[in-house]
Amino acid sequence: MLRFIVRRLLVTIPTILVVITITWGLIKLAPGNFYSGEKRLPPAIEKAIREKYGLDKPWYQQYGKTIWGIVRHGDFGTSLRYEGQSVNAIIRRSLPVSAAVGILAYLLALIVGVAAGSIAALKQNSRWDYTSMTLAMLGISVPNFVLGPILVLVFSLTLYWLPPSRWGGFPSRNLILPVLTLSAIYMAYIARLARAGMLEVLRSDYIRTARAKGLSEKDVLIKHALRGGLMPVVSYTGPALAFLLTGTVVVERIFALPGLGNYFIQASLNRDEPLIIGIVAFIAITLLLMNLLVDIAYAYLDPRVRYH
Amino acid sequence: MSKQKQIGMLFLLASITFAALSCNVASSNEQFFGKTTPPERNIFRYVTGDEPESLDPAISNGQPEARIYMAMFEGLVEYDAKTLGPQPALAERWEANNDSSEFKFYPRHNGRFSNGDPIDATDFVYSFRRALAKETASRNAYLSYYIKYAQAFNEQKVFVRDPQTGQFLLAKDFDAETPPEPLSGSPFDPAKGEYPRAAEQHPASAEQGAQHFIYEDNTEFHKQMHTPLRLTLPGDAKARNKALDADPKLKAAVAGKELVPVKAEDIGVEAIDKYTLRISLVQPGPFFVGLLAHQLYRVVPRKVIEKYGSQWTQQQNIVTSGPFKMKTWRPYDKLVLERDPMNWDAASVKLDEIHFYPMSDNPTIMNLYKVGEIDAVLNHTVPNAWLEVVRTKQDYMDGAEASINYLLMNVTQPPMNDVRVRKAFNFAIDKKAWAQWRKIVKPLTAFTPEGIFPGYPQPKGDQFNPEEGRRLLGEAGYPVIKKPDGSYSCPKFPVDQVEYIYNTQESNKAMAEWMQAQWKQNLGITISLRNMEWRTFLNARAKLEYKGFSRGAWGADYMDPFTFLSLFYTGGENGTGWVDPKYVAMLDDANRTPDPKKRFELLAQAEKYLIDAQPMIPLDTAAVNFVKKPYVKGMYPNAGSLYPWKYVYIERDPSKWDYGSPSLTAD
Numbered sequence: 001m002l003r004f005i006v007r008r009l010l011v012t013i014p015t016i017l018v019v020i021t022i023t024w025g026l027i028k029l030a031p032g033n034f035y036s037g038e039k040r041l042p043p044a045i046e047k048a049i050r051e052k053y054g055l056d057k058p059w060y061q062q063y064g065k066t067i068w069g070i071v072r073h074g075d076f077g078t079s080l081r082y083e084g085q086s087v088n089a090i091i092r093r094s095l096p097v098s099a100a101v102g103i104l105a106y107l108l109a110l111i112v113g114v115a116a117g118s119i120a121a122l123k124q125n126s127r128w129d130y131t132s133m134t135l136a137m138l139g140i141s142v143p144n145f146v147l148g149p150i151l152v153l154v155f156s157l158t159l160y161w162l163p164p165s166r167w168g169g170f171p172s173r174n175l176i177l178p179v180l181t182l183s184a185i186y187m188a189y190i191a192r193l194a195r196a197g198m199l200e201v202l203r204s205d206y207i208r209t210a211r212a213k214g215l216s217e218k219d220v221l222i223k224h225a226l227r228g229g230l231m232p233v234v235s236y237t238g239p240a241l242a243f244l245l246t247g248t249v250v251v252e253r254i255f256a257l258p259g260l261g262n263y264f265i266q267a268s269l270n271r272d273e274p275l276i277i278g279i280v281a282f283i284a285i286t287l288l289l290m291n292l293l294v295d296i297a298y299a300y301l302d303p304r305v306r307y308h
Numbered sequence: 309m310s311k312q313k314q315i316g317m318l319f320l321l322a323s324i325t326f327a328a329l330s331c332n333v334a335s336s337n338e339q340f341f342g343k344t345t346p347p348e349r350n351i352f353r354y355v356t357g358d359e360p361e362s363l364d365p366a367i368s369n370g371q372p373e374a375r376i377y378m379a380m381f382e383g384l385v386e387y388d389a390k391t392l393g394p395q396p397a398l399a400e401r402w403e404a405n406n407d408s409s410e411f412k413f414y415p416r417h418n419g420r421f422s423n424g425d426p427i428d429a430t431d432f433v434y435s436f437r438r439a440l441a442k443e444t445a446s447r448n449a450y451l452s453y454y455i456k457y458a459q460a461f462n463e464q465k466v467f468v469r470d471p472q473t474g475q476f477l478l479a480k481d482f483d484a485e486t487p488p489e490p491l492s493g494s495p496f497d498p499a500k501g502e503y504p505r506a507a508e509q510h511p512a513s514a515e516q517g518a519q520h521f522i523y524e525d526n527t528e529f530h531k532q533m534h535t536p537l538r539l540t541l542p543g544d545a546k547a548r549n550k551a552l553d554a555d556p557k558l559k560a561a562v563a564g565k566e567l568v569p570v571k572a573e574d575i576g577v578e579a580i581d582k583y584t585l586r587i588s589l590v591q592p593g594p595f596f597v598g599l600l601a602h603q604l605y606r607v608v609p610r611k612v613i614e615k616y617g618s619q620w621t622q623q624q625n626i627v628t629s630g631p632f633k634m635k636t637w638r639p640y641d642k643l644v645l646e647r648d649p650m651n652w653d654a655a656s657v658k659l660d661e662i663h664f665y666p667m668s669d670n671p672t673i674m675n676l677y678k679v680g681e682i683d684a685v686l687n688h689t690v691p692n693a694w695l696e697v698v699r700t701k702q703d704y705m706d707g708a709e710a711s712i713n714y715l716l717m718n719v720t721q722p723p724m725n726d727v728r729v730r731k732a733f734n735f736a737i738d739k740k741a742w743a744q745w746r747k748i749v750k751p752l753t754a755f756t757p758e759g760i761f762p763g764y765p766q767p768k769g770d771q772f773n774p775e776e777g778r779r780l781l782g783e784a785g786y787p788v789i790k791k792p793d794g795s796y797s798c799p800k801f802p803v804d805q806v807e808y809i810y811n812t813q814e815s816n817k818a819m820a821e822w823m824q825a826q827w828k829q830n831l832g833i834t835i836s837l838r839n840m841e842w843r844t845f846l847n848a849r850a851k852l853e854y855k856g857f858s859r860g861a862w863g864a865d866y867m868d869p870f871t872f873l874s875l876f877y878t879g880g881e882n883g884t885g886w887v888d889p890k891y892v893a894m895l896d897d898a899n900r901t902p903d904p905k906k907r908f909e910l911l912a913q914a915e916k917y918l919i920d921a922q923p924m925i926p927l928d929t930a931a932v933n934f935v936k937k938p939y940v941k942g943m944y945p946n947a948g949s950l951y952p953w954k955y956v957y958i959e960r961d962p963s964k965w966d967y968g969s970p971s972l973t974a975d
Contacts, residue, residue, distance in 0.1 A: 030844075031843070031844045031847045031848070032841075032842075032843025032844050032846060032847040033843065033847070034843075035447065036843055036846040036847065036850070037369060037370070037447070037846070040850045040882065040883075041447060042449075042450050042463075042878075044462060044463035044464070045445065045446070045447065045449055045450070045462070048442045048443075048445045048462075049445040049447075051442075052442075052443065052445045078618075081361055082359070082361060082362070082639065083361060083362030083363075083364060083367060083618060083621070084362070084618040084619050084620075084621060084622065085639065090639075093638075093639070094640070130315075131315075134315060152675060156675065156679055157675060157678055157679065160343070160679060163679065163681060164672070164675040164676055164678075164679055164681075165667075165672050165675065165676055166641075166665065166667075166676065166681070167641055253669070254669075254672070255672075256667045256669065256672055258638070258639070258640035258641040262640065263640065266358075266359070269841070269842065269843070270843075271843055
C-alpha cells in the first residue's frame with residue numbers, strides 16, 4: 001500500500017509539469033494580450049509595457065524563466081493584470097472561499113443524498129421512493145446556471161430573505177444560495193447511486209444473516225449495509241470533485257464570489273499568463289491528490305481491493 | 309389518487325407559484341426600482357465595474373479604476389460635479405500666458421498626504437515625471453504629450469548635441485512642417501507682455517511690480533524652456549539608423565555629434581518654489597487645465613513609492629492624497645475607503661466611508677441594487693431588456709454623455725476601399741430608427757457627441773437616403789436590382805469579402821442583427837456576422853484582420869472635441885487602416901490656434917473632412933444610463949459619469965430626496 005502511494009505521488013510531479021507546459025503553450029497561442037483596450041496604445045508605451053513584463057524576450061527564454069521560478073521556488077510569479085499582486089497570494093486568498101462553498105456543497109449533497117437514497121432503497125416502490133427519485137431527475141437535468149438565478153429570484157428578489165450575491169465571510173447568509181445551487185446536481189446523483197448500491201447490498205446473503213440473527217433494522221443498515229452500499233458513491237467522489245471544481249466556477253460567477261473559479265475566468269479573459277498557470281497547476285495538484293485519497297478510501301471500505 | 313396524478317399536481321402547483329412570483333416582480337408599481345432604505349451608517353456603497361487593475365493612478369486607463377482614483381488621489385484641479393470643468397483642488401489658483409502655452413499653478417499650503425506629510429509643488433513635479441517614466445508603463449502617458457519633451461522622455465528619445473559648442477540641434481532645421489513656436493518656446497521678452505493678465509491679478513505689482521513679477525522667476529530652466537524645440541531621435545539604434553538613412557541631410561548633421569538621452573528633468577514642469585508650479589507646453593493648449601483633473605496628473609507619495617516600489621499600493625503600505633484613504637482592501641470582494649482627516653478639505657467631505665464592490669455581470673449588479681445592498685451602480689449597467697421597466701422609475705438617471713458609437717471599416721481591402729461603397733452603406737442606415745430602437749441614444753451623423761461641447765459648430769454628415777446608397781453602389785460596379793416583390797438584391801456584391809465583427813455580448817448581437825437587417829432591406833445585401841471574445845476582437849480590429857465592418861465606441865478622455873478626432877490622428881492602428889496627412893495637418897493647425905472660437909471652427913472643418921472620407925459609419929451619441937437611490941445626493945449624471953466624491957452625501961429626510969434625475973444646470 002505504501003509503495004502504491006509513493007509511486008502515485010512521484011508520478012504527480014511530471015504530470016503537473018506537462019500540464020503547465022501545455023497551458024503555457026495554449027496561452028501563448030491565444031490572440032490578444034492583457035493590456036489592450038478600445039484605443040490602441042502608442043507603440044512606445046506598448047514597448048515599455050512588454051519590456052516591463054519580459055514579454056519581449058524569445059519564447060524559450062520566457063518558458064525557461066516561468067518553469068525555473070515554479071520548480072526552484074514554487075513561485076508562480078506576479079499577476080500581469082493586477083499590479084504588484086503575486087499569484088501565490090491570490091491563490092492563498094481565494095482558496096478558502098472556493099473551498100468553503102465546495103466542501104459545504106459536497107457535504108450537504110452527501111448527507112441528504114445518502115439519506116434520501118438509503119430510505120428510498122429501504123422503502124422501495126413506495127411514495128417516498130418515487131418522489132425522491134423524480135426530484136433527483138429534476139436535480140440532474142436542471143443546470144446550475146438556471147437553478148441559481150431561479151433561487152435568487154425567489155428567495156432574494158421577491159421574498160427579500162437572502163442576499164442575491166457577494167461574499168459575506170464565513171459563516172454567513174451569503175453562503176446559503178451558492179451552496180444550494182452547487183449541491184443540487186450532486187445531491188441528485190448521490191441519491192440515485194446510494195439507492196442503487198443499497199438495493200444491491202440489501203439483497204445479499206450477509207444482510208439476510210444479520211436480519212436472521214435478530215439485529216434491529218437500524219443496526220442492519222448502519223453497521224453492515226452502508227459500508228458496502230456506499231461503494232458507488234465513493235467511486236463517484238473522484239470525478240465528482242473534478243466537476244465540483246468546474247461547477248464552482250459557474251456558481252462563483254453567478255454569485256460574484258471572490259474564489260478561485262472567478263479568478264480563473266477573469267485571468268483567462270485577461271490573458272493573465274502567470275495567474276492562469278498558477279490556478280491550473282493548483283487545480284491539477286488538488287485533483288491528483290483527491291483521486292489518490294479516494295483510491296485509499298476505496299481500499300479501506302472494500303477489503304477485497306488490494307493495491308500493488 | 310394515482311401516483312401520476314400526484315406528480316402532476318405537484319408540477320401544477322409549482323408552475324402556478326413561479327408564475328405568481330414572476331408576475332409580482334414584473335408589474336411592480338413602486339416609484340423606485342427596489343428597496344429605498346438608506347444604510348444605517350453614513351456610508352456609500354457603489355459598484356465600480358471590474359476589479360481594478362491597479363490602485364496606482366498613473367498606470368491604468370480603465371473605467372472602473374477612474375472613480376476609485378478620484379476618491380483616493382487628488383490633483384491640481386478637480387472635475388466640477390455638474391459641468392466637469394476644472395475646479396481648484398490642491399491648486400488654489402492658476403494663471404495662463406497669452407496663448408495658453410505656459411501655466412503657473414499655486415498649490416495650497418495646507419495640502420497633506422494621508423500620513424500627514426505636506427504636499428507641495430515638488431511632489432507634483434515628481435508625480436508627473438514618474439507617470440512618464442518607462443518603468444511605470446502608464447497606459448495614459450499620451451495625455452501628457454502636450455507638455456514640452458514629455459513625449460520624447462516617455463518614448464526614450466535622444467537629443468543631438470554638438471560636443472564642442474554644447475548646442476543642440478533644433479527640430480525646425482530638419483522638418484519644414486515644424487509648427488511655429490508658441491510663446492512658451494519663444495525667447496523670453498518681458499516687453500512682449502507674455503503674462504498681461506498677471507498685471508490684472510497683481511495690481512500692486514502692476515507698475516514697477518510688473519517687471520519685478522516677471523523677472524523674479526525667470527529661472528535657468530525657464531530660459532531653457534524658452535528656446536526653440538530641440539530635435540529628438542529614437543533612442544533605439546535600429547530605429548534611429550532607419551530614420552537617419554531616410555534623410556541624408558539629417559544624417560550629415562548628426563555625424564560627429566553626441567546623443568544625449570532625454571531625462572525626466574527635461575520635461576517642461578518646474579517647481580519654482582515650494583508653492584509655485586510652472587508647466588510649459590509644446591503647443592498652445594486652451595483645454596489643458598481641464599485635462600489636469602485626469603488621474604494621470606494626480607499627486608502620489610514619493611517617499612512611499614521609492615521605499616516599496618510596485619508594492620506601494622498594498623494595504624499595509626499605501627499613502628493617498630485624496631479626500632478618502634484606504635481602510636481595507638480585499639480584492640474581488642470590496643475596497644473600503646474612509647474619510648481622510650489630513651485632507652485639506654476634510655471639512656467638506658460628507659461621507660464617513662465609501663465601499664467599492666468590483667463586479668462585472670450587469671443583471672447581478674442590478675439585483676444587488678434592487679435588494680438595497682448597494683446605493684448606486686456604474687454607468688451603462690441597466691441591461692437593454694430591462695429599460696422598459698427601469699426607465700419609468702424615479703431613480704433612473706439619464707443625461708447626455710460624452711461618448712459615441714460607430715462602425716469602423718477596413719478600408720485597405722476591396723470592396724470597402726472604394727469610398728462610394730462606404731458611403732452607400734452609411735446612407736442605408738436609418739440612424740433615427742436606430743435611436744428609437746435602442747431607446748437611450750440620439751442619432752449621430754458626425755464623429756463628436758452632439759450637444760456636449762458648448763459653442764462647437766458640429767458639422768452634419770449624410771442623412772438617411774437609401775436611394776442615394778443604391779445609386780452609389782451601382783456607380784461603384786455593384787448595381788442593386790429591385791425585385792418584383794419590392795425587395796432588393798445585389799448579386800454582384802462580393803458578400804464573401806465582407807463581414808461584421810463584434811465582441812460577444814447580448815446587446816452587441818442585437819445591434820449587429822439590426823444593422824444586418826437594415827442593409828438587407830435597403831441594399832439587398834446580407835452581411836454575415838461574426839462574434840468573438842473581447843481581447844480577440846480588439847486584436848483582430850487593431851491588426852486589421854477582419855473584412856468589412858467592426859463595432860466601435862469611444863468616451864471622452866477630457867472635455868474637448870479633440871479627444872474624439874484624435875482617434876484618427878495616427879494611421880494603421882485605429883482599426884480602419886485609414887490615414888491622411890491632410891487631416892493630421894488640419895488638426896495640428898487647429899490646436900495651434902490660440903483663439904478658442906477659431907480653434908473650434910478649424911476642428912469642425914477637420915471633422916467634416918473626416919466624415920466625408922468615411923472610414924467609419926457614425927451611429928449615435930450615447931446617453932448616461934444608470935440607477936442611484938433617491939437618498940444619494942450630490943451625485944449628478946454628468947457627461948463623463950465622473951463624481952467628485954466629497955460632495956456626495958446620504959439624505960435621510962424623504963422630502964429632500966432626488967425624485968428623477970437631478971438637474972445639471974448650475975444653481
